[in-house]
Amino acid sequence: MELPRRARGDELLRTNELLGLRQRLRNIARRHDLTSVIAYAFDHRTRMLPFIHADMRMSPAGVRAIGAAMLDCGFNKTRIVLQQWNRHFRPSQMRLDGRIPDIFMVSSMQIHSAQCEALIRDACRIDPAHRPLIIAGGPKTIYEPWDVFSADPLDPWGADVAVTGEEYVLLSLLEILLAIRANDESLRMTFIRARNSGILDNVPGLVYARTNREGMAEELVDTGIQRLLGDLDELPHSVLGYQLLEPPSRKATLASQALPASRIRKYSPIGSLVLTLGCKFSCPYCPIPAYNQRQYRVKSGQRIAAEMAQLGREYGLHYFFGADDNFFNDEQRTLDILETLAHTEIDGGPLRKRIRWGTEVTVHDTLQLREHLPLARQAGIRALWIGVEDMTATLIKKGQSVNKTTEAFHLLQKYGINPMPMMMHHDTQPLITRGPIPYGLLNQARLLRKAGAISLQVLMITPATGSKLYADAFTSGLAYESVAGKRVEPYMIDANYVVASKHKQPWKKQFNIMAAYLYFYNPLRFLLALVRPKSKLYLADALTQLFGMWGLTQTIRWTLGWALRLMRGNIRTKTAVPASPIPMCNVDGAAADHALPGTPLAGCGQLNAKPSPVAAPADGSAQNRLTAQ
Ligand code: B12
Numbered sequence: 001m002e003l004p005r006r007a008r009g010d011e012l013l014r015t016n017e018l019l020g021l022r023q024r025l026r027n028i029a030r031r032h033d034l035t036s037v038i039a040y041a042f043d044h045r046t047r048m049l050p051f052i053h054a055d056m057r058m059s060p061a062g063v064r065a066i067g068a069a070m071l072d073c074g075f076n077k078t079r080i081v082l083q084q085w086n087r088h089f090r091p092s093q094m095r096l097d098g099r100i101p102d103i104f105m106v107s108s109m110q111i112h113s114a115q116c117e118a119l120i121r122d123a124c125r126i127d128p129a130h131r132p133l134i135i136a137g138g139p140k141t142i143y144e145p146w147d148v149f150s151a152d153p154l155d156p157w158g159a160d161v162a163v164t165g166e167e168y169v170l171l172s173l174l175e176i177l178l179a180i181r182a183n184d185e186s187l188r189m190t191f192i193r194a195r196n197s198g199i200l201d202n203v204p205g206l207v208y209a210r211t212n213r214e215g216m217a218e219e220l221v222d223t224g225i226q227r228l229l230g231d232l233d234e235l236p237h238s239v240l241g242y243q244l245l246e247p248p249s250r251k252a253t254l255a256s257q258a259l260p261a262s263r264i265r266k267y268s269p270i271g272s273l274v275l276t277l278g279c280k281f282s283c284p285y286c287p288i289p290a291y292n293q294r295q296y297r298v299k300s301g302q303r304i305a306a307e308m309a310q311l312g313r314e315y316g317l318h319y320f321f322g323a324d325d326n327f328f329n330d331e332q333r334t335l336d337i338l339e340t341l342a343h344t345e346i347d348g349g350p351l352r353k354r355i356r357w358g359t360e361v362t363v364h365d366t367l368q369l370r371e372h373l374p375l376a377r378q379a380g381i382r383a384l385w386i387g388v389e390d391m392t393a394t395l396i397k398k399g400q401s402v403n404k405t406t407e408a409f410h411l412l413q414k415y416g417i418n419p420m421p422m423m424m425h426h427d428t429q430p431l432i433t434r435g436p437i438p439y440g441l442l443n444q445a446r447l448l449r450k451a452g453a454i455s456l457q458v459l460m461i462t463p464a465t466g467s468k469l470y471a472d473a474f475t476s477g478l479a480y481e482s483v484a485g486k487r488v489e490p491y492m493i494d495a496n497y498v499v500a501s502k503h504k505q506p507w508k509k510q511f512n513i514m515a516a517y518l519y520f521y522n523p524l525r526f527l528l529a530l531v532r533p534k535s536k537l538y539l540a541d542a543l544t545q546l547f548g549m550w551g552l553t554q555t556i557r558w559t560l561g562w563a564l565r566l567m568r569g570n571i572r573t574k575t576a577v578p579a580s581p582i583p584m585c586n587v588d589g590a591a592a593d594h595a596l597p598g599t600p601l602a603g604c605g606q607l608n609a610k611p612s613p614v615a616a617p618a619d620g621s622a623q624n625r626l627t628a629q
């Protein structure tokens, strides 16, 4: 089920709305000496192909963006902790500026939910009188905000609030809280007063709990779908987030200083950058168009050039990855960015000589832009990840075909850009086929390699939260509950595991993925890549082979056991959509925008429904009252 769309014409923030909010907060921030920690949840069991290097060596843009927004608004006592680098970090032991932080934020993808929950649980061990305000956000929370609240009275834990949106939502929440915060009051206490008064209901993009006397979430209030930032030039500069990274360590606590600028390149040599967001296609298994409210959002060429140049100057970063959904989506806007990057001069030389970058595009748009591909290369692009999915377009039609894909790959290779195909394996695709139509997975891997691919991504089609096909995958008996006694856990929903299939022998699908990778990444091909490389970039092909072989060992290590379980059978499928067990409603007591089918609504909106005016903070007893919330 996709996220609902806001009323037409009301999807985006007004021009300069984020700029205004940032300015207002800067004026308020001086009066509040806030400390905050932002953690990126990461489950190390997900370390395998196709992203075995990037997962550790590219610090995620989401937490950096949130950190940048905090710093930009004047909250400079902020630290970003990546579980990739700090797997023993314990929020219950964190101290920043010698004290327990005022705010603890967690960002998570769906596959890292177990770690997200563990982090929140650990933060909840802090005595309620000193507990930070706990805010959850990121791709998991955007689609399943209820999952950061406990439904079990015998096992209470949970975030105070889930943010289902971006920077603007978080900053709006902070603006409201700081406007009513009393001098000595903890921010969590301020939040509870604000929540109970109903003033948060005017901020679309939040989900908070109405609690009983024991502090248990009895119902969740969803303030609705966020308004999106249309002009991405209004975002705080990406250089800021890097200043806040916690140095890698094995400790549970935080270091006294953030990672120095001189060491950033060592740990995060690839800089992921938001350039554009959104996509014009409508693939039924993809949540991206609906999340973006069918809008296409962009940064200007000048802004992108300025960010890349400054990241190079300050941290020595030269390799970038655009966090785009489909960078070639809009011809005019793409050309604006490419022209600017190709012609910008910095420090007396062309920027394009100092930067190398890649991003995601489609076959269709690559061919549309065929005459501009030399410009793309001139602008520093050296690799493009292309959603080929299935070359024969049996799974999905988005303008690709065997000939078109081959043509697009040849063109890219000709102009010195590495085509990096992303394939989707599905129930009806065999491993290998004979005959004129290259329907089999290996047939396609072979064609793609011949056409110039130096890397390969093969994922099993898996229900994605927020996509059109999501709910149906559960009600139709496609999604597995458990296999041979082992439950499907969140870390396994990364499309590397076969966890949703109607195939009679699903283990074959699991082995097919391994076989395709083994076909593509192997010692023989490594040797060939040394003497007859596919890439014009020196050693790029051979090095990718080495990474691929290493990644494949990890893929086999993690998924072989699952394949064997699939062979044993005893597959139990899910019967219902994984919806919130806690009743959810919108601010008027009607069905919530983020609720999935099956979410209880009965009685929702009755509890504490009558907002109390913003109660004045109880002076001395304010902290004590917290224990009862
Ligand atoms: C770049 C990228 C990657 C990179 C890098 C990830 C990284 N470490 O940076 C790589 C290639 C490694 C990658 C891998 C995968 N990815 Co990926 N990736 C992306 C992509 C294209 C951009 C991410 C990004 O940087 N966005 C820009 C930032 C600014 O946006 P953001 O992270 O969403 O953060 C914003 C908000 O969410 C919010 N926010 C975020 N955190 C928090 C926290 C708080 C407290 C608050 C208030 C707000 C907040 O504010 C932020 C600023 O606007 C997104 C799609 C997209 N356009 O977002 C998919 C995406 C994140 N990936 C996705 C997936 C599924 C994967 C893989 C599982 C794919 C696979 N099968 O292998 C793997 C996982 C690997 C792993 N072990 O973690 C999904 C996640 C779906 C979900 N619901 O969790 C996404 C959303 C794509 C999709 N299908 O919609 N990915």
Ligand code: SF4
Pocket: 279, 280, 281, 282, 283, 286, 287, 288, 289, 325, 326, 362, 387, 398
């Ligand atoms: S082309 Fe890619 S980003 Fe666009 S809808 Fe399809 S899968 Fe999603």
